[in-house]
Amino acid sequence: MSVRPPRFFDRQHATGFNVLEYELLSERADALGRHGLKVEKALEQLRAKMAAGCGGDQREALLDAAADAVWAFFIQREICGLRDQRDLIRRYDIPKEVLARVGVVRKPES
Numbered sequence: 546m547s548v549r550p551p552r553f554f555d556r557q558h559a560t561g562f563n564v565l566e567y568e569l570l571s572e573r574a575d576a577l578g579r580h581g582l583k584v585e586k587a588l589e590q591l592r593a594k595m596a597a598g599c600g601g602d603q604r605e606a607l608l609d610a611a612a613d614a615v616w617a618f619f620i621q622r623e624i625c626g627l628r629d630q631r632d633l634i635r636r637y638d639i640p641k642e643v644l645a646r647v648g649v650v651r652k653p654e655s
Contacts, residue, residue, distance in 0.1 A: 573625050580618040584637055587614040591643070612646035615639055619647065 591607045599607070615637075619630055634644065 576621055577618075577625060580614070580621045583614045584611075584618050584639075587611040588637060588639065588643070591640075608643060608646055609651065611639075611643045612649065615643060616647045 587610050591611045
């Protein structure tokens with residue numbers, strides 16, 4: 546992905562720090578977008594399988610996957626300084642059952 550710097554990065558003001566800061570902001574925005582797509586995909590799969598009537602184990606796995614995607618998105622947003630998640634919950638229509646599992650660390654099955 547190539548990004549063109551804004552016009553205010555002309556030769557007079559283009560320091561190494563400004564260019565680096567611009568690249569870091571670009572990476573943060575890209576990471577937010579990727580995490581948002583992962584949340585959308587996980588919730589879409591959850592809703593589709595629930596509508597089709599999936600079994601208990603598959604349902605649990607889908608809920609866990611959706612909760613993990615939402616948790617990662619919350620963390621990425623907090624890194625970017627976006628601390629209020631209420632709008633995100635409404636926008637993505639995240640079920641309460643998924644929110645209850647956000648941040649839960651599950652033990653690996655042996």
